[in-house]
Amino acid sequence: MAKKRTKSKSKPAKKSFSLKLSKQNKIIFGSLLIVLSIALFFSFISYYFTWQEDQSMLTEFKDRNAEASNLLNKFGAAVSHFFMYKGFGLASFAFPLLLAVTGLYLFLGLDNKGLIGKWIWGLIGIIWISVALGFFAMEQPLLGGLIGYEMNDFLQDYTGKIGVFLLLLFVLTVILVRLFNFSPEGIANFFRSQKQSLKADFSTKKTTATKETITENSIELSTESEEPVVIDTYTHKKDIPPLQQEAGLDVNLPKEEESDIDLKVEKVKEEKEEKNTTAAKLVKDFGEFDPKLELGNYKFPPIDLLEPHGASGGITINQEELEENKNRIVGTLKNYKIGIAQIKATIGPTVTLYEIVPEAGVRISKIKNLEDDIALSLAALGIRIIAPIPGKGTIGIEVPNKNATVVSMRSVIASNKFQKAEMELPIAFGKTISNETFVVDLAKMPHMLMAGATGQGKSVGLNAVITSLLYKKHPAEIKFVLVDPKKVELTLYNKIERHFLAKLPDSEDAIITDNTKVINTLNSLCIEMDNRYELLKTAMVRNIKEYNVKFKERKLNPNDGHKFLPYIVLVIDEFADLIMTAGKEVEAPIARLAQLARAIGIHLIIATQRPSVNVITGIIKANFPARIAFRVTSKIDSRTILDAQGADQLIGRGDMLFTQGNDVTRLQCAFVDTPEVGKITEYIGSQRAYPDAHLLPEYVGEDSGTGIDYDIADRDAMFREAAEVIVNAQQGSASLIQRKLKLGYNRAGRIIDQLEAAGIVGPFEGSKARQVLVPDMFSLEQLLENETK
Numbered sequence: 002m003a004k005k006r007t008k009s010k011s012k013p014a015k016k017s018f019s020l021k022l023s024k025q026n027k028i029i030f031g032s033l034l035i036v037l038s039i040a041l042f043f044s045f046i047s048y049y050f051t052w053q054e055d056q057s058m059l060t061e062f063k064d065r066n067a068e069a070s071n072l073l074n075k076f077g078a079a080v081s082h083f084f085m086y087k088g089f090g091l092a093s094f095a096f097p098l099l100l101a102v103t104g105l106y107l108f109l110g111l112d113n114k115g116l117i118g119k120w121i122w123g124l125i126g127i128i129w130i131s132v133a134l135g136f137f138a139m140e141q142p143l144l145g146g147l148i149g150y151e152m153n154d155f156l157q158d159y160t161g162k163i164g165v166f167l168l169l170l171f172v173l174t175v176i177l178v179r180l181f182n183f184s185p186e187g188i189a190n191f192f193r194s195q196k197q198s199l200k201a202d203f204s205t206k207k208t209t210a211t212k213e214t215i216t217e218n219s220i221e222l223s224t225e226s227e228e229p230v231v232i233d234t235y236t237h238k239k240d241i242p243p244l245q246q247e248a249g250l251d252v253n254l255p256k257e258e259e260s261d262i263d264l265k266v267e268k269v270k271e272e273k274e275e276k277n278t279t280a281a282k283l284v285k286d287f288g289e290f291d292p293k294l295e296l297g298n299y300k301f302p303p304i305d306l307l308e309p310h311g312a313s314g315g316i317t318i319n320q321e322e323l324e325e326n327k328n329r330i331v332g333t334l335k336n337y338k339i340g341i342a343q344i345k346a347t348i349g350p351t352v353t354l355y356e357i358v359p360e361a362g363v364r365i366s367k368i369k370n371l372e373d374d375i376a377l378s379l380a381a382l383g384i385r386i387i388a389p390i391p392g393k394g395t396i397g398i399e400v401p402n403k404n405a406t407v408v409s410m411r412s413v414i415a416s417n418k419f420q421k422a423e424m425e426l427p428i429a430f431g432k433t434i435s436n437e438t439f440v441v442d443l444a445k446m447p448h449m450l451m452a453g454a455t456g457q458g459k460s461v462g463l464n465a466v467i468t469s470l471l472y473k474k475h476p477a478e479i480k481f482v483l484v485d486p487k488k489v490e491l492t493l494y495n496k497i498e499r500h501f502l503a504k505l506p507d508s509e510d511a512i513i514t515d516n517t518k519v520i521n522t523l524n525s526l527c528i529e530m531d532n533r534y535e536l537l538k539t540a541m542v543r544n545i546k547e548y549n550v551k552f553k554e555r556k557l558n559p560n561d562g563h564k565f566l567p568y569i570v571l572v573i574d575e576f577a578d579l580i581m582t583a584g585k586e587v588e589a590p591i592a593r594l595a596q597l598a599r600a601i602g603i604h605l606i607i608a609t610q611r612p613s614v615n616v617i618t619g620i621i622k623a624n625f626p627a628r629i630a631f632r633v634t635s636k637i638d639s640r641t642i643l644d645a646q647g648a649d650q651l652i653g654r655g656d657m658l659f660t661q662g663n664d665v666t667r668l669q670c671a672f673v674d675t676p677e678v679g680k681i682t683e684y685i686g687s688q689r690a691y692p693d694a695h696l697l698p699e700y701v702g703e704d705s706g707t708g709i710d711y712d713i714a715d716r717d718a719m720f721r722e723a724a725e726v727i728v729n730a731q732q733g734s735a736s737l738i739q740r741k742l743k744l745g746y747n748r749a750g751r752i753i754d755q756l757e758a759a760g761i762v763g764p765f766e767g768s769k770a771r772q773v774l775v776p777d778m779f780s781l782e783q784l785l786e787n788e789t790k
């Protein structure tokens with residue numbers, strides 16, 4: 002019975018608590034409840050002394066001149082009469098208590114998860130006490146209240162006095178077992194331990210304290226079978242951190258248990274349980290850990306910052322165009338003697354999909370081969386034939402609309418699908434061919450490769466990804482590492498450096514534009530990855546999600562190095578540039594991250610203009626299952642990126658293909674313009690931020706400073722000549738040495754490294770020539786002479 006009641010009551014309670022109050026409102030509402038609870042408490046107390054005098058008052062409530070003796074005057078008298086007399090009697094005192102607890106939770110901004118339980122058990126307790134008092138003190142109606150009296154009377158009519166007594170006993174047992182975790186052994190052990198404590202000469206006061214703590218703590222324990230001896234041992238030393246209490250355990254237990262084996266088993270159980278108890282206690286006292294607390298007032302960017310891009314009316318259907326295209330498709334196929342049984346059109350923002358069911362006996366490959374002919378007859382670019390459409394048994398012909406509709410970022414962000422997405426890292430990419438918003442989880446991908454010829458929408462795509470995440474994630478939950486060799490595409494995100502960006506400890510700018518820094522950052526991310534794996538291992542969890550849940554539940558001790566782990570999203574624009582200049586040095590850490598980083602929340606997004614095989618190498622490709630292709634220039638590029646044709650037939654301007662395994666989906670990428678991104682970053686950037694960007698672990702690169710240490714004896718025979726060439730020309734480039742001294746690329750490269758080690762040229766600076774550190778031949782002579790001394 003009690004169970005049923007709990008269920009039916011818990012639902013509405015949940016609803017009301019899911020109401021999201023702002024922080025200020027929580028404080029206001031919380032203090033209101035606290036004040037109300039104090040008022041009720043004093044009214045109730047005073048009611049017991051004044052109720053007789055105030056009886057007559059109740060009818061004269063509206064009379065201003067009438068005065069009640071209650072401490073809170075007429076209000077106190079009326080409310081107390083309602084609760085104490087007409088309600089639950091003495092048990093009504095639980096109401097101010099529950100209100101005060103609720104008020105405190107709201108006031109202090111604690112997590113209100115446990116609150117619903119407290120109310121449910123509180124109400125059950127109130128009813129029980131009121132019925133019990135009604136039963137035992139029938140002639141004292143003020144003790145049990147009218148409800149207690151009536152319920153008792155009602156039950157007695159059906160079950161008699163004994164029945165009510167048994168019912169009360171049963172409900173009490175349920176309360177004790179469910180709420181206080183009572184068990185027969187528990188009671189036995191409780192008395193045993195008490196005996197022990199008495200033996201150990203505890204003062205009477207201390208013993209009472211022990212009892213209380215036992216009751217308190219046992220509320221928190223889970224229903225798993227627990228050895229109450231353990232509880233006693235710990236609880237009577239409540240103030241000492243549990244892990245240090247083993248001594249107390251060793252002293253007490255042997256007296257009771259003679260068998261060594263029993264003792265050991267208990268010890269193990271104890272530690273586990275103790276951890277849970279500590280965590281539960283911490284959660285009870287402080288609520289769950291809230292990573293967002295530091296920036297508690299952070300406001301997510303409002304949707305108004307995004308432009309509708311004239312797409313408010315949605316897609317306009319041009320009936321004529323549809324008919325025309327249909328007739329041409331049917332006509333073209335007829336010319337090749339292909340009959341069509343059925344044709345259906347689905348209109349998307351950029352293309353319309355004509356699904357045809359050919360007549361029986363038509364070979365699919367025949368239609369597929371007619372791609373160019375159909376394109377010619379429709380006089381349109383970007384025709385794509387999908388034969389057959391996977392899982393449908395039809396053939397699809399995608400024909401671009403004459404007037405493409407821009408899919409605004411605003412419309413996809415505002416869509417229900419995105420707003421209600423229960424994903425870790427939801428990305429609203431755009432709309433499918435059937436005009437549905439397309440949302441994917443980056444955490445599941447887990448890395449993404451993006452390619453497309455210049456001007457086809459790659460940068461917009463990257464912005465769409467970042468914007469989606471900014472609209473969904475708090476700064477505590479996600480950090481971006483942005484690599485932008487073009488130096489202009491991602492600079493806007495500088496404004497949110499202290500909210501959302503991560504960087505190396507010694508670097509000034511969070512957005513990386515220098516290729517050498519990329520290598521250090523990638524290696525630093527590898528260190529971060531290893532560190533995170535270590536944390537996951539000690540926490541005994543399999544992935545970041547479980548880890549963070551455990552951390553929030555305060556089951557992981559920050560003193561052991563545990564911390565809340567934000568997701569890290571590495572975005573590299575212009576990957577081709579990077580791999581061309583740094584080659585293996587970037588490929589190796591990227592491959593390592595791509596292979597291993599999924600579980601620990603590091604996700605990679607790599608974009609490139611040139612999807613050639615020397616940029617997207619086999620090892621990189623194998624680890625990036627999610628691929629996006631904007632329009633590329635050749636079929637080969639399309640194959641390189643998607644392992645399928647089609648990207649060469651897209652129409653550009655955000656028309657894209659997405660694959661995450663086998664299926665290829667055609668999408669229209671959501672459009673977010675630079676000024677919109679500017680507004681979003683401005684909005685976020687103007688809010689209170691962390692003191693600095695999220696710092697990645699330090700990585701000391703091999704080529705930083707004196708990293709390269711070549712022995713003078715190991716120098717190339719042409720070292721001196723090369724040094725002279727470089728100093729003469731004041732230009733630190735390997736190709737200059739190659740040309741002047743007629744050396745191969747590798748040898749020239751080695752010499753440059755040796756020149757760097759000797760301090761003649763500066764470090765590698767990407768596509769720029771290295772700085773020459775020696776101003777003239779005379780200084781060079783001196784430098785080389787000093788070396789040999």
Ligand SMILES: Nc1ncnc2c1ncn2[C@@H]1O[C@H](COP(=O)(O)OP(=O)(O)OP(=O)(O)O)[C@@H](O)[C@H]1O
Nearest residue numbers: 407454455456457458459460461654655670671672
């Ligand atoms: N999703 C889209 N919807 C509508 N128009 C778009 C979309 N994406 C891109 N465009 C148009 O294409 C232009 C070029 O896009 P974008 O700057 O993203 O190209 P890109 O591939 O990054 O080029 P580059 O590699 O040279 O930087 C945009 O200015 C915009 O006008």
